[in-house]
Amino acid sequence: MEPSRSKDYGGLSLADLPPAGIIASDPQVSKEVAGVLAFLGLRSEILPADAVAARLSDDQRFSALMLCGSAVTSRILKALDELERGPPVVAIDTELSIAGSYERLHARLLGRIERPLRHVHLVPLLERILAWRPPERNPELFRSLVGQSAPIQRIRDMIARVAPSDSTVLILGETGTGKEVVARHIHYHSQRRAGPFVAVNCGAIPPDLLESELFGHEKGAFTGALAARKGRFELAEGGTLFLDEIGDMSLAMQVKLLRVLQERQFERLGSGKSQRANVRIVCATHRDLEKMVTANEFRGDLYYRINVFPVEMPPLRARCEDLPLLTVELVSRLAAEGRGTVSFTTRALAAMARYDWPGNVRELANMIERMLILNPSGSVTVRDLPPHIGALADPDDGPEEVLRDMAPAPISREPEREDPEGDLAGAVHTGARAPAAMNGFSLGRGESLKDHLENIEEQIIRRALADSAGTVVDAAKALGMRRTTLVEKLRKFDIDRREFMPDS
Incomplete structure (x- = not known):
């Protein structure tokens, strides 16, 4: 045949x-x-x-x-x-x-x-x-810097300030704090947003292969180079190159990267032809680069070259007041992916807020996903939490009240609209729909977690009524709850829907 x-x-x-x-x-x-x-x-x-x-x-x-x-x-x-x-x-x-x-x-x-x-x-x-067609990148998938704590507000402000420029950014912070999320925000709100965002993990690629990965190679440049190949600098042309875990880069490779950053030119391996590098560089690391420079483990000249605009990501334990909002957001993402939903009791959330979260937001996301698998369409109580978290529950936290209606409005699948006036700060702040409805709320002194969550719930309902011009049916649909349930909530919070109806 x-x-x-x-x-x-x-x-x-x-x-x-x-x-x-x-x-x-x-x-x-x-x-x-x-x-x-x-x-x-x-x-x-x-x-x-x-x-x-x-x-x-x-x-x-x-x-x-x-x-x-x-x-x-x-x-x-x-x-x-x-x-x-x-x-x-x-x-x-x-x-x-x-x-x-x-x-x-x-x-x-x-x-x-x-x-x-x-x-x-x-x-x-x-x-x-x-x-097969590669899925179009949806800005909503990486939009959220969820929270209203002072540390996360500062991060939003810094993004708004640095995004319009072409300055090199160094994002510092522990593993799992969302450094790549910040890098994507910077790219998306920059003048290069129409260009590619290319990420490379410098610590995941063997040192002898990283040069080819970044700069590309010509056919026959080394054993196994059977065809010419573009490097990440070429792939990121006109856009942003994100160098994650740059602290893991070898000293020899640091010298070559420094030359490219200084001259804005590079050569493929095996080629004598220089190419222009029209890319914005954003770097990230969980390491202390200043100490590495002192120990001669990281080049000082490269450190000063990339440390133009440092952004320090706060660990989750430094903004535990954001944990309820983060939990709502992460649950809503899983629901938007068709993977079901889950709710948490007030006591469970209180215990979670006392935990240090060494893995930060990534650890929280993994724990929520595990809870969803174990409790599909159910509620998570203190007993359902991992033992090392559930052990932090306090008898004074009150009853195991289930907050079933704390889900935010459904996530829009429409791309974010570009503001012709360039109100970048507003764009960054309102990137996540649920937190935008919660502006101004934080866990004050003497305020219980239950009170804090009820404040958030009330603001979500008010936002939904404003968006629906006071129409209860439409607001209930946006909130994912029954009309009768929303009516009960309006009585509970003493909300008059007529406040949100347009003047006749």
């Missing part, structure tokens, strides 16, 4: 696509998958499993990745998950556990198939590869 070199599915030929990448530890498996793909008309390239993490990038050089058997390690999964707009993946003969742990990768998983490969099962997957 002759190979089919140009199978056609829906008007586009497989032969027109970039090659598929095959990741397998067994050469026989690689050869088998490559042969079947060639027969169906799709080119392929076998990727060495031990080097694949460094060869992947956001430039869409593969039409898809075939992940085969035991070759798929956690390191490879992490590298795939870090890609913002990576290629779709097909799992072959493997039970990959990626749901929850690797959210971006899970969104790109087209399907699973077992060996021996059968055309009847493989062809539908190839049709999905032909139809």
Whole structure:
């Protein structure tokens, strides 16, 4: 039987696509998958499993990745998950556990198939590869710097000040505080927002491969360089390059990066041609760079070059008054993804507010997701919390009252509108719909957590009534509650809907 070199599915030929990448530890498996793909008309390239993490990038050089058997390690999964707009993946003969742990990768998983490969099962997957389009980036997915505490207000103010400029920004803070969220805000509210946002984790790439990752290489530049490849500086042209964990970069690589930052030019490995670097640099690290400079572990000249505008992210324990708002926001995100919802009692939230959260917002998000799995569409009490958090409950916290109607208005899937007047501070403040309805509220001295939450609830209801011009039915729909429930809430908070009706 002759190979089919140009199978056609829906008007586009497989032969027109970039090659598929095959990741397998067994050469026989690689050869088998490559042969079947060639027969169906799709080119392929076998990727060495031990080097694949460094060869992947956001430039869409593969039409898809075939992940085969035991070759798929956690390191490879992490590298795939870090890609913002990576290629779709097909799992072959493997039970990959990626749901929850690797959210971006899970969104790109087209399907699973077992060996021996059968055309009847493989062809539908190839049709999905032909139809694949990278999801458009939705600003709402990374919009929220949730909270009304003084530390988070300062962060918003700093973003509003630095975003319009092209200055280099250094974001400092513990792991899990949301440094990449800040970097994305800076990009989105800058004049480069139409350009790409390219992130690279300097600590996740081996030192000997980081230069190629950042600057790219020409074909034959080193063993294994089978084709020319763009680096992250090229991919970020006209946009923002986010260098995460820059404190983990080797001293030798720091010298090369400093030269690029000074001259705004770089060269691909194996090329003598200089290219202009029209990118904005945003760096981040959880390390103390000043101490590293003193210990000769980080170059002082590079530190002063990137430390133009430092932004220090506060740990969650320094803004525990924001925890109720963060919890509401994180629950609403899970609900918007169709993963269900969960509520927390006042006692559970009080215990959570006393915990130090060493993993910061990331730890909180993971805990909420775990609670959702264990209590789908239910309520989380102190007994349901992890023991080390539940042990912080206090008898004076009151009864286990369930706050079921604390969910914010549904998350809009419309992109944020650009303000022609350039009111950047307002744009940053109102990026998250629920917190925008809660401006001005913080946990005051002598105020219980229950009182604080009721204040927030009242403001959400007032905001919904204002948006619906006093129409209870529309406000209840926006709040995700029954009309009768909202009527009861209006009586409870002594709210007159006529206050929000337009003058006749």
